[in-house]
Amino acid sequence: MLNFRCMAHGWSASVMAAVLSTGAFFHSDANAQDAKPEAAGKSVNEQMVDTLTQLSGGPHKGFRANHAKGLIVKGTFSPSASAASISAAPHLQKTSVPVTVRFSNSTGVPTMPDNDANSKPHGIAIRFQLPDAAFTDIVSISYNGFPAATPEEFLGLLNAIAQSGDDAAKPTPIEKFLEAHPQAKLFVTTPKPTPVSFATQAFYGVNSFKFTNAKNVSQFGRYQIVPVGGEKFLTTEQNAKASANYLMDELPGRLKKRPAKFRLLLQLPKEGDAIDNGSIAWPKDRQLVELGTMTLTSVVSDSLAAQQKLDFNPLELPDGIEASADPVLIARPGAYGHSIKRRHQ
Numbered sequence: 001m002l003n004f005r006c007m008a009h010g011w012s013a014s015v016m017a018a019v020l021s022t023g024a025f026f027h028s029d030a031n032a033q034d035a036k037p038e039a040a041g042k043s044v045n046e047q048m049v050d051t052l053t054q055l056s057g058g059p060h061k062g063f064r065a066n067h068a069k070g071l072i073v074k075g076t077f078s079p080s081a082s083a084a085s086i087s088a089a090p091h092l093q094k095t096s097v098p099v100t101v102r103f104s105n106s107t108g109v110p111t112m113p114d115n116d117a118n119s120k121p122h123g124i125a126i127r128f129q130l131p132d133a134a135f136t137d138i139v140s141i142s143y144n145g146f147p148a149a150t151p152e153e154f155l156g157l158l159n160a161i162a163q164s165g166d167d168a169a170k171p172t173p174i175e176k177f178l179e180a181h182p183q184a185k186l187f188v189t190t191p192k193p194t195p196v197s198f199a200t201q202a203f204y205g206v207n208s209f210k211f212t213n214a215k216n217v218s219q220f221g222r223y224q225i226v227p228v229g230g231e232k233f234l235t236t237e238q239n240a241k242a243s244a245n246y247l248m249d250e251l252p253g254r255l256k257k258r259p260a261k262f263r264l265l266l267q268l269p270k271e272g273d274a275i276d277n278g279s280i281a282w283p284k285d286r287q288l289v290e291l292g293t294m295t296l297t298s299v300v301s302d303s304l305a306a307q308q309k310l311d312f313n314p315l316e317l318p319d320g321i322e323a324s325a326d327p328v329l330i331a332r333p334g335a336y337g338h339s340i341k342r343r344h345q
Protein backbone atom coordinates (compact mmCIF):
# COMPACT_ATOMS: atom_id res chain seq x y z
CA MET A 1 0.00 0.00 0.00
CA LEU A 2 1.32 3.40 -0.86
CA ASN A 3 1.58 6.08 1.70
CA PHE A 4 2.84 9.48 0.77
CA ARG A 5 3.09 11.11 4.15
CA CYS A 6 6.59 11.95 5.04
CA MET A 7 8.92 11.58 7.83
CA ALA A 8 11.74 13.82 6.87
CA HIS A 9 9.82 16.68 5.40
CA GLY A 10 6.16 15.94 4.98
CA TRP A 11 6.75 14.56 1.54
CA SER A 12 6.30 10.89 0.94
CA ALA A 13 6.79 7.64 2.71
CA SER A 14 7.31 4.14 1.52
CA VAL A 15 7.29 5.26 -2.05
CA MET A 16 9.88 7.86 -1.28
CA ALA A 17 12.20 5.23 0.07
CA ALA A 18 11.91 2.96 -2.82
CA VAL A 19 12.12 5.76 -5.25
CA LEU A 20 14.92 7.69 -3.72
CA SER A 21 17.30 4.89 -3.24
CA THR A 22 17.98 4.28 -6.78
CA GLY A 23 16.64 7.13 -8.48
CA ALA A 24 14.30 6.83 -11.27
CA PHE A 25 10.83 8.00 -11.76
CA PHE A 26 9.55 10.49 -14.13
CA HIS A 27 7.09 11.19 -16.85
CA SER A 28 8.17 13.51 -19.57
CA ASP A 29 5.11 15.53 -20.56
CA ALA A 30 3.71 16.02 -17.11
CA ASN A 31 7.15 16.78 -15.84
CA ALA A 32 7.81 19.50 -18.34
CA GLN A 33 4.49 21.00 -17.43
CA ASP A 34 5.29 20.78 -13.72
CA ALA A 35 8.83 22.09 -14.00
CA LYS A 36 9.80 24.27 -11.08
CA PRO A 37 10.80 27.87 -11.83
CA GLU A 38 14.14 27.45 -10.05
CA ALA A 39 14.94 24.55 -12.40
CA ALA A 40 15.24 26.88 -15.39
CA GLY A 41 18.66 26.51 -16.98
CA LYS A 42 19.64 23.54 -14.79
CA SER A 43 20.50 20.14 -16.26
CA VAL A 44 18.30 17.13 -15.54
CA ASN A 45 21.20 15.73 -13.45
CA GLU A 46 21.28 18.80 -11.22
CA GLN A 47 17.49 18.89 -10.93
CA MET A 48 17.48 15.26 -9.75
CA VAL A 49 19.97 16.12 -7.03
CA ASP A 50 17.93 19.23 -6.08
CA THR A 51 14.75 17.17 -5.69
CA LEU A 52 16.52 14.37 -3.81
CA THR A 53 17.83 17.04 -1.45
CA GLN A 54 14.38 18.59 -1.05
CA LEU A 55 12.75 15.22 -0.36
CA SER A 56 15.26 14.44 2.38
CA GLY A 57 14.72 17.77 4.12
CA GLY A 58 18.27 18.79 3.15
CA PRO A 59 20.81 19.99 2.36
CA HIS A 60 22.55 18.00 5.08
CA LYS A 61 26.06 19.39 5.14
CA GLY A 62 28.75 16.85 4.25
CA PHE A 63 26.29 14.04 3.41
CA ARG A 64 25.37 12.39 0.13
CA ALA A 65 22.13 13.62 -1.53
CA ASN A 66 21.13 9.95 -1.73
CA HIS A 67 22.31 6.95 0.32
CA ALA A 68 23.41 9.40 3.00
CA LYS A 69 23.75 6.94 5.89
CA GLY A 70 26.35 4.22 5.58
CA LEU A 71 29.53 2.61 6.84
CA ILE A 72 32.86 1.57 5.38
CA VAL A 73 34.34 -1.91 5.42
CA LYS A 74 37.68 -3.33 4.25
CA GLY A 75 38.45 -6.65 2.61
CA THR A 76 39.81 -8.43 -0.45
CA PHE A 77 38.48 -9.71 -3.76
CA SER A 78 39.78 -12.96 -5.26
CA PRO A 79 38.88 -13.62 -8.90
CA SER A 80 37.54 -17.03 -9.91
CA ALA A 81 39.09 -19.25 -12.57
CA SER A 82 36.30 -18.28 -15.00
CA ALA A 83 36.63 -14.49 -14.55
CA ALA A 84 39.42 -13.93 -17.09
CA SER A 85 37.32 -15.61 -19.80
CA ILE A 86 34.82 -12.76 -19.37
CA SER A 87 37.10 -9.72 -19.15
CA ALA A 88 40.72 -8.65 -19.36
CA ALA A 89 40.18 -6.20 -16.46
CA PRO A 90 43.11 -6.43 -13.98
CA HIS A 91 41.03 -7.44 -10.93
CA LEU A 92 39.49 -10.34 -12.93
CA GLN A 93 42.81 -12.07 -13.64
CA LYS A 94 44.66 -14.28 -11.12
CA THR A 95 45.62 -11.94 -8.30
CA SER A 96 43.54 -10.88 -5.28
CA VAL A 97 43.08 -7.14 -4.79
CA PRO A 98 42.10 -5.02 -1.76
CA VAL A 99 38.53 -3.66 -1.67
CA THR A 100 36.88 -0.79 0.19
CA VAL A 101 33.11 -1.24 0.53
CA ARG A 102 30.40 1.20 1.61
CA PHE A 103 27.02 -0.22 2.67
CA SER A 104 24.20 2.34 2.82
CA ASN A 105 20.55 3.14 3.42
CA SER A 106 18.42 4.81 0.79
CA THR A 107 17.47 8.49 0.75
CA GLY A 108 19.46 11.60 1.59
CA VAL A 109 18.39 11.46 5.24
CA PRO A 110 21.60 10.98 7.30
CA THR A 111 19.63 9.56 10.26
CA MET A 112 17.38 7.24 8.21
CA PRO A 113 16.45 4.40 10.62
CA ASP A 114 17.86 1.06 9.44
CA ASN A 115 14.48 -0.65 10.01
CA ASP A 116 12.43 1.98 8.13
CA ALA A 117 10.88 1.00 4.78
CA ASN A 118 12.52 4.11 3.30
CA SER A 119 15.98 2.73 4.04
CA LYS A 120 15.46 0.23 1.21
CA PRO A 121 16.73 -0.70 -1.21
CA HIS A 122 20.06 -0.69 0.59
CA GLY A 123 23.21 0.13 -1.32
CA ILE A 124 26.66 -1.37 -1.77
CA ALA A 125 29.57 0.49 -3.35
CA ILE A 126 32.75 -1.52 -3.95
CA ARG A 127 36.12 0.00 -4.81
CA PHE A 128 38.67 -2.47 -6.22
CA GLN A 129 42.25 -1.26 -5.78
CA LEU A 130 44.17 -1.90 -9.02
CA PRO A 131 47.91 -1.66 -9.77
CA ASP A 132 49.51 1.80 -10.09
CA ALA A 133 47.01 3.54 -7.77
CA ALA A 134 44.18 2.91 -10.26
CA PHE A 135 40.78 1.69 -9.10
CA THR A 136 37.37 0.61 -10.40
CA ASP A 137 33.96 0.78 -8.70
CA ILE A 138 30.72 -1.25 -8.66
CA VAL A 139 27.72 0.63 -7.20
CA SER A 140 24.62 -1.54 -6.71
CA ILE A 141 21.35 -1.85 -4.79
CA SER A 142 19.36 -4.55 -3.01
CA TYR A 143 16.61 -4.64 -5.65
CA ASN A 144 16.89 -6.06 -9.15
CA GLY A 145 15.64 -3.12 -11.21
CA PHE A 146 15.37 0.63 -11.29
CA PRO A 147 12.12 2.60 -11.19
CA ALA A 148 12.90 4.50 -14.41
CA ALA A 149 14.38 3.81 -17.81
CA THR A 150 15.83 7.31 -18.28
CA PRO A 151 17.04 10.21 -16.10
CA GLU A 152 14.08 12.30 -17.31
CA GLU A 153 11.71 9.62 -16.12
CA PHE A 154 13.47 9.50 -12.76
CA LEU A 155 13.21 13.26 -12.39
CA GLY A 156 9.51 12.97 -13.17
CA LEU A 157 9.13 10.41 -10.41
CA LEU A 158 11.00 12.53 -7.89
CA ASN A 159 8.99 15.62 -8.80
CA ALA A 160 5.73 13.68 -8.61
CA ILE A 161 6.62 12.60 -5.07
CA ALA A 162 7.58 16.14 -4.12
CA GLN A 163 4.22 17.41 -5.39
CA SER A 164 2.19 14.79 -3.53
CA GLY A 165 2.06 16.28 -0.06
CA ASP A 166 -0.95 16.08 2.25
CA ASP A 167 -2.77 18.89 0.44
CA ALA A 168 -2.38 17.41 -3.07
CA ALA A 169 -5.63 16.83 -4.95
CA LYS A 170 -6.62 13.20 -5.66
CA PRO A 171 -5.43 11.46 -7.70
CA THR A 172 -2.10 12.89 -6.59
CA PRO A 173 0.81 13.39 -9.02
CA ILE A 174 2.56 10.27 -7.70
CA GLU A 175 -0.59 8.17 -8.03
CA LYS A 176 -0.95 9.34 -11.62
CA PHE A 177 2.73 8.77 -12.29
CA LEU A 178 2.70 5.20 -11.00
CA GLU A 179 -0.38 4.32 -13.01
CA ALA A 180 1.38 5.54 -16.17
CA HIS A 181 4.72 3.85 -15.37
CA PRO A 182 4.41 0.11 -14.64
CA GLN A 183 8.11 -0.43 -13.88
CA ALA A 184 8.05 2.38 -11.32
CA LYS A 185 4.91 0.87 -9.79
CA LEU A 186 6.55 -2.56 -9.66
CA PHE A 187 9.63 -1.06 -7.98
CA VAL A 188 7.54 0.71 -5.37
CA THR A 189 5.07 -2.08 -4.63
CA THR A 190 7.45 -5.09 -4.58
CA PRO A 191 8.03 -6.06 -0.92
CA LYS A 192 11.62 -5.44 0.15
CA PRO A 193 12.38 -7.58 3.19
CA THR A 194 14.62 -6.24 5.96
CA PRO A 195 18.02 -7.99 6.14
CA VAL A 196 19.41 -9.47 9.35
CA SER A 197 22.70 -7.83 8.37
CA PHE A 198 24.25 -6.05 5.40
CA ALA A 199 26.20 -9.32 5.15
CA THR A 200 22.99 -11.34 4.54
CA GLN A 201 21.62 -9.20 1.70
CA ALA A 202 22.04 -9.66 -2.08
CA PHE A 203 22.70 -6.66 -4.30
CA TYR A 204 22.12 -6.08 -8.03
CA GLY A 205 24.01 -3.99 -10.56
CA VAL A 206 20.81 -3.15 -12.49
CA ASN A 207 22.64 -1.36 -15.35
CA SER A 208 24.44 -3.46 -18.00
CA PHE A 209 28.14 -3.27 -18.85
CA LYS A 210 30.10 -4.65 -21.80
CA PHE A 211 32.89 -7.08 -20.90
CA THR A 212 35.78 -7.87 -23.29
CA ASN A 213 38.35 -10.63 -22.70
CA ALA A 214 41.98 -10.92 -23.84
CA LYS A 215 40.84 -12.63 -27.07
CA ASN A 216 38.72 -9.55 -27.83
CA VAL A 217 35.44 -11.41 -27.34
CA SER A 218 32.75 -9.11 -25.90
CA GLN A 219 29.42 -9.66 -24.17
CA PHE A 220 27.05 -7.71 -21.96
CA GLY A 221 26.28 -8.59 -18.36
CA ARG A 222 24.79 -7.36 -15.08
CA TYR A 223 26.40 -7.81 -11.66
CA GLN A 224 24.88 -9.70 -8.76
CA ILE A 225 26.59 -9.66 -5.35
CA VAL A 226 25.25 -12.54 -3.30
CA PRO A 227 26.11 -13.53 0.31
CA VAL A 228 27.89 -16.92 0.37
CA GLY A 229 25.76 -18.00 3.35
CA GLY A 230 22.52 -17.02 1.58
CA GLU A 231 20.12 -14.17 2.25
CA LYS A 232 18.60 -13.85 5.74
CA PHE A 233 15.80 -11.46 6.69
CA LEU A 234 14.02 -10.28 9.84
CA THR A 235 10.39 -11.16 10.47
CA THR A 236 7.90 -8.27 10.55
CA GLU A 237 7.92 -8.43 14.37
CA GLN A 238 11.72 -8.43 14.54
CA ASN A 239 11.83 -5.50 12.12
CA ALA A 240 9.43 -3.50 14.29
CA LYS A 241 11.60 -4.13 17.38
CA ALA A 242 14.97 -3.52 15.67
CA SER A 243 16.87 -0.39 16.66
CA ALA A 244 17.29 2.55 14.31
CA ASN A 245 21.00 1.72 13.96
CA TYR A 246 20.85 -2.05 14.07
CA LEU A 247 22.53 -2.61 10.69
CA MET A 248 25.36 -0.16 11.36
CA ASP A 249 25.85 -1.59 14.89
CA GLU A 250 25.68 -5.27 13.88
CA LEU A 251 28.41 -5.43 11.25
CA PRO A 252 31.54 -4.54 13.34
CA GLY A 253 30.79 -7.33 15.87
CA ARG A 254 29.98 -9.86 13.15
CA LEU A 255 33.26 -9.18 11.32
CA LYS A 256 35.28 -9.47 14.55
CA LYS A 257 34.01 -13.07 14.82
CA ARG A 258 34.38 -14.10 11.17
CA PRO A 259 34.71 -12.52 7.72
CA ALA A 260 31.61 -11.90 5.58
CA LYS A 261 31.84 -13.41 2.11
CA PHE A 262 29.98 -12.46 -1.07
CA ARG A 263 30.05 -14.08 -4.52
CA LEU A 264 30.44 -11.61 -7.39
CA LEU A 265 28.36 -13.01 -10.25
CA LEU A 266 27.66 -11.82 -13.77
CA GLN A 267 24.22 -12.45 -15.23
CA LEU A 268 24.34 -12.95 -19.00
CA PRO A 269 21.39 -11.93 -21.20
CA LYS A 270 19.62 -13.95 -23.87
CA GLU A 271 18.67 -12.40 -27.16
CA GLY A 272 15.86 -9.92 -26.67
CA ASP A 273 16.72 -9.05 -23.03
CA ALA A 274 16.84 -5.28 -22.51
CA ILE A 275 20.48 -4.18 -22.37
CA ASP A 276 20.00 -0.43 -22.16
CA ASN A 277 17.03 -0.30 -19.79
CA GLY A 278 17.80 -1.05 -16.14
CA SER A 279 14.13 -0.81 -15.15
CA ILE A 280 13.58 -4.28 -16.63
CA ALA A 281 15.23 -7.17 -14.76
CA TRP A 282 16.37 -10.14 -16.82
CA PRO A 283 14.63 -13.46 -16.08
CA LYS A 284 16.06 -15.46 -13.16
CA ASP A 285 16.94 -18.45 -15.37
CA ARG A 286 19.67 -16.54 -17.22
CA GLN A 287 23.22 -17.93 -16.91
CA LEU A 288 25.29 -16.68 -13.97
CA VAL A 289 29.10 -16.65 -14.27
CA GLU A 290 31.25 -16.64 -11.13
CA LEU A 291 33.61 -13.66 -11.22
CA GLY A 292 35.08 -14.18 -7.75
CA THR A 293 34.67 -13.94 -3.98
CA MET A 294 34.75 -10.81 -1.86
CA THR A 295 35.84 -11.34 1.77
CA LEU A 296 35.08 -8.48 4.16
CA THR A 297 37.13 -8.45 7.35
CA SER A 298 36.65 -5.19 9.33
CA VAL A 299 34.75 -1.92 9.63
CA VAL A 300 37.13 1.05 9.43
CA SER A 301 37.58 2.86 12.74
CA ASP A 302 36.38 6.33 11.70
CA SER A 303 33.76 5.27 9.17
CA LEU A 304 31.96 8.64 9.01
CA ALA A 305 35.13 10.59 8.15
CA ALA A 306 36.20 7.88 5.68
CA GLN A 307 32.94 7.90 3.74
CA GLN A 308 32.86 11.67 3.51
CA LYS A 309 36.21 11.52 1.67
CA LEU A 310 35.18 8.69 -0.68
CA ASP A 311 33.50 9.42 -4.04
CA PHE A 312 32.28 6.33 -5.90
CA ASN A 313 31.70 6.39 -9.64
CA PRO A 314 30.03 3.48 -11.50
CA LEU A 315 31.78 4.60 -14.71
CA GLU A 316 35.32 4.42 -13.31
CA LEU A 317 36.18 1.42 -15.51
CA PRO A 318 39.41 -0.38 -16.50
CA ASP A 319 40.21 -1.79 -19.95
CA GLY A 320 38.02 -4.87 -20.41
CA ILE A 321 34.81 -3.26 -19.04
CA GLU A 322 32.75 -0.56 -20.76
CA ALA A 323 29.45 1.17 -20.05
CA SER A 324 26.37 0.09 -21.99
CA ALA A 325 24.25 2.80 -23.59
CA ASP A 326 21.74 2.70 -20.70
CA PRO A 327 20.90 6.42 -20.26
CA VAL A 328 20.51 6.07 -16.48
CA LEU A 329 24.00 4.59 -16.22
CA ILE A 330 25.43 7.34 -18.41
CA ALA A 331 23.74 10.01 -16.25
CA ARG A 332 24.97 8.70 -12.91
CA PRO A 333 28.47 10.26 -12.75
CA GLY A 334 27.01 13.66 -13.67
CA ALA A 335 24.31 13.49 -10.99
CA TYR A 336 26.73 12.12 -8.38
CA GLY A 337 29.13 14.94 -9.30
CA HIS A 338 26.62 17.57 -8.14
CA SER A 339 26.16 15.79 -4.82
CA ILE A 340 29.93 15.29 -4.41
CA LYS A 341 30.69 18.94 -5.16
CA ARG A 342 28.10 20.11 -2.64
CA ARG A 343 29.16 17.75 0.15
CA HIS A 344 32.83 18.68 -0.21
CA GLN A 345 32.09 22.44 0.05
Ligand code: HEM
Pocket residue numbers: 021022023024048049052063064065066067070102103104122123124125139140141146150151154204205206207278310311312328331332335336339340343
Ligand atom coordinates in the same frame (compact mmCIF):
# COMPACT_ATOMS: atom_id res chain seq x y z
C1 HEM B 1 19.62 8.75 -12.72
C2 HEM B 1 19.61 7.87 -11.76
C3 HEM B 1 20.30 8.07 -10.43
C4 HEM B 1 20.48 9.21 -9.71
C5 HEM B 1 20.01 10.62 -10.04
C6 HEM B 1 21.21 8.86 -8.53
C7 HEM B 1 21.61 9.76 -7.56
C8 HEM B 1 22.55 9.49 -6.58
C9 HEM B 1 23.25 10.47 -5.79
C10 HEM B 1 23.07 11.98 -5.91
C11 HEM B 1 24.07 9.81 -4.96
C12 HEM B 1 25.06 10.40 -3.95
C13 HEM B 1 26.46 10.54 -4.62
C14 HEM B 1 27.54 11.05 -3.71
O1 HEM B 1 27.39 12.10 -3.09
O2 HEM B 1 28.61 10.39 -3.64
C15 HEM B 1 23.88 8.41 -5.19
C16 HEM B 1 24.52 7.40 -4.52
C17 HEM B 1 24.26 6.06 -4.73
N1 HEM B 1 23.50 5.50 -5.73
FE1 HEM B 1 22.54 6.49 -7.15
N2 HEM B 1 21.46 7.50 -8.54
C18 HEM B 1 20.91 6.99 -9.68
C19 HEM B 1 20.95 5.66 -10.08
C20 HEM B 1 21.42 4.63 -9.31
C21 HEM B 1 21.40 3.24 -9.67
C22 HEM B 1 20.87 2.68 -10.99
C23 HEM B 1 21.96 2.56 -8.62
C24 HEM B 1 22.23 1.08 -8.45
C25 HEM B 1 21.98 0.17 -9.33
C26 HEM B 1 22.32 3.51 -7.61
C27 HEM B 1 22.89 3.23 -6.39
C28 HEM B 1 23.49 4.16 -5.56
C29 HEM B 1 24.27 3.80 -4.39
C30 HEM B 1 24.52 2.41 -3.81
C31 HEM B 1 24.77 5.01 -3.88
C32 HEM B 1 25.69 5.18 -2.67
C33 HEM B 1 27.14 5.18 -3.16
C34 HEM B 1 28.12 5.41 -2.01
O3 HEM B 1 28.08 4.59 -1.08
O4 HEM B 1 28.87 6.38 -2.07
N3 HEM B 1 22.00 4.76 -8.07
N4 HEM B 1 22.96 8.22 -6.19
